[in-house]
Amino acid sequence: MTMSDDGRPADIVLRLAGISKRFGDLRANDDISLELRRGEVLALLGENGAGKTTLMNILFGHYVADAGRIEAFGRPLLPGSPRAALDAGIGMVHQHFTLADNLTVQDNIVLGTEKLWSWRGHTARARARIANLAADFGLAVDPAKRIADLSVGERQRVEILKALYREARILILDEPTAVLTPQESEALFATLKKLVANGLSIIFISHKLNEVLAVSDRIVVLRQGRVVATRPTQGATSADLAELMVGRAVPMPKIEPQAAGAELLVLSGVRLVGPEGRAELDDVALAVREGEVHGLAGVSGNGQAALADLLCGLRRADAGSFRLLDQDMTGAETASIARLMGRIPEDRHAVGLIGDMSITENMIAERYRAAPFARHRLIDWRAARRFTQDIIAGFDVRCPGPQATTRLLSGGNMQKLILGRELSGEPRIILAAQPTRGLDIGAVAYVHEQLLAARRRGAGILLISEDLDELLSLSDRISVIYRGRLSAALPRAEFDVGRIGLMMAGHGFDGARHAA
Amino acid sequence: MDAIEIVFTASLWAAAIRIASPLIFATLGELICERAGVLNLGIEGIMTVGAFTGWFTVYMGGDLWTGVMVAALSGAAFGLLHGLLVVPLGLSQHVTGIGITLLATALTSYVYRVALPEVTSPPKIDPFQPWAVPIFSDIPFLGSALFNQTPLTYLAFVSVALVAYVLYRTPLGLAVRMVGENPAAVEAQGIDVTVLRIGAVMVGSAFMAVGGAFLTMSAFNSFYFDMVNGRGWIAIALVVFGSWRPGKALLGAILFAAFDAYQLRLQQIVAGIPYQFFLMLPYVLSILALITMARRAGYPRALMIPYRKGER
Secondary structure: OOOOOOOOHHHEEEEEEEEEEEEOOEEEEEEEEEEEEOOOEEEEEOOOOOOHHHHHHHHOOOOOOOEEEEEEOOEEOOOOOHHHHHHOOEEEEOOOOOOOOOOEHHHHHHOOOOOOOOOOOOHHHHHHHHHHHHHHHOOOOOOOOEHHHOOHHHHHHHHHHHHHHOOOOEEEEEOOOOOOOHHHHHHHHHHHHHHHHOOOEEEEEEOOHHHHHHHOOEEEEEEOOEEEEEEEOOOOOHHHHHHHHHOOOOOOOOOOOOOOOOEEEEEEEEEEEOOOOOEEEEEEEEEEEOOOEEEEEOOOOOOHHHHHHHHHOOOOOOEEEEEEOOEEOOOOOHHHHHHHEEEEOOOHHHHHOOOOOEHHHHHOOOOOOOOOOEEOOEEOHHHHHHHHHHHHHHOOOOOOOOOOEHHHOOHHHHHHHHHHHHHOOOOOEEEEEOOOOOOOHHHHHHHHHHHHHHHHOOOEEEEEOOOHHHHHHHOOEEEEEEOOEEOOOEEHHHOOHHHHHHHHOOOOOOOOOOOO | OOOOHHHHOHHHHHHHHHHHHHHHHHHHHHHHHHHOOOOOOOHHHHHHHHHHHHHHHHHOOOOHHHHHHHHHHHHHHHHHHHHHHHOOOOOOHHHHHHHHHHHHHHHHHHHHHHHOOOOOOOOOOOOOOOEEOOOHHHOOOHHHHHOEEOHHHHHHHHHHHHHHHHHHHOHHHHHHHHHHHOHHHHHHOOOOHHHHHHHHHHHHHHHHHHHHHHHHHHHOOOOOOOOOOOHHHHHHHHHHHOOOOHHHHHHHHHHHHHHHHHHHHHHHHOOOOOHHHHHHHHHHHHHHHHHHHHHHOOOOOOOOOOOOOOOO
16 A cells, blocks of 8 residues: 655654553553554554553553653653543444444444533534434444443454544554354445445454465554564465464364264254243254364354353243253253363453352362262362362463462463362363453464364363354364354355354355445 | 322422422433442532532622532532542542531531531521512413412423433533543544543533522521431432433432422321321332332433443
């Protein structure tokens, strides 16, 4: 695009110089300098915890840096003030949307753009401007709708419109594709191209290599709070970038073909009605077989959580049956399911572990009432600690010891503890819900390795994930979930990103609306 | 006169409007606080403070409207205290609110005793008098029910319209609603969450205090301890009943007051039932109304959740 190699000063719209920020002992940002040129997409690439979001929060005034300065359009930017960032023409699309669900699109966009102390808002004029911007940049969304009624993709458009409405000249997108279907991502990239053509400059934060290669002009790689490389996108390869990001070569997970056996987990005709009377699962049929990874793809919020709750026995089906290893589990207690199934829950902080209790207590949390951990109705702590130590050693958990407070561990180590607790008994059936979300590449590889090892010994694994790449590389079969309904399972030979992406948006489901 | 006929008397509805007035102010005040995401359980104490300061100002020789202003300002002061404790410091809104109620109530008795050590029966003031609105008060039924009230009652109704307008039609109102839904969104748009929330709590508390002042300056003419008598707690229920909307909350306040006025009259004509059952009636009905009406209510999403900058 308009990347100029001579880099004349006039072309630089944003300059960060020597930004450092510490949280306790952690150097989140360590002497980071970078420049953004007019009309370019600069990708900020790094693993979770590399400091990307911290850096952008400093830029946008949510945090104040310990050192360093920021210049926007040649003028120093007041630190710690989102207002100053907005006034300087910087707009930010946060990873977790900053929208109010109960208010309309227009309310969300207009907020803060008018004088607070005024007797009336300029409703009609605002609506016209929003409509114009939406048409110009391919961001169709109805200004009168409540945010709660929008799809995730539409909400993101509102976030972008918010920035454009304020005439932002620099747009920061923090992991914008994390919640989108492949098609929605394509639409987003098209919008970004239009924005850049209009002279805007964009910082695109991501840890997905393919996207970064597809959308950016230049790439800055962050690792452990430092800039480790800055290079033009042209000529960069994903293998190089992955190595820069992680600091070493990363093996890709590989599955060897193996024959699947008997059906271990079978759902048929399952219906689950939510508290608001809406069917969260509708006529769901699913069979997970011995020795296979059955992937479940879908945009978040389409019933994955309800399905996981059902399989764990936290909720009961309103219709249909649920069988596990040839036993009827339709109305079973959670405990009897837990004996047969290894469960890796979606939210390790809220559900998987109790942060303020010790590692040992967490490891026996589901089994303290029975031998070997209970003797004469008392807990045998020696047995519990031995069990915990075995998990710590066997699953390579980095921690001070079994008595450490669980909350203080990193996400990767927490997940290893859960894997240890759930997989050490070699269950024949495993439910893994978002097992790698928020983990760094090393930990992700470890989780994948463990799941594949379980597959090799013949376990049936249901892998629920929002990361399509993960599903494509690990699964023997993939089903797509959309609005509580499940597609037929596609065998590995029929895997196709485009097709699965369309299904995630509702294509092929009867009576389904095509996602806007 | 039988139990049905009473419902169609203008005097019942005039009484209902009168009983509703302090509730309208209080409910409006609580609604403003909660819309900004702050539960204010200090309401009962703040009403007590307003009842006392408004009355005391007039007793000391102040004008009636000066009394209302003083009540509002003292309410705002307690609102500021509550706001400082729960917004920047992020303390528990329940505990702080109950603390504010205890503090405000106790402080009021203390000041009363210190200022008036000699009195045996509470001194009286000349309260607001009913003022018939020209022309409107001549409308049959409606005129005597609605347009022959004291100025503070009219102010209550005007306040509902004003608050509804500000909340739904002005940029400030949008910001207040937004901060109760998602403070991060407000900060991302460059508006100071702390200032906005504390401001809303102060304004809301001022309304509560005026509701208290209504009791001593319009409904009665002197100050008694315990005269607020749970009206603050009723107002909290009315906010839920009204789904956080000023118009619906107004309706709820009038409905509750109408039951209260009705049971008073029913006590006189129905024999054989202990009067406590009639006293209970409005509360039982409000519980039933809450159960049926409020289950679907969309509460402000960020209600009672403290906001800390940069944390998500």
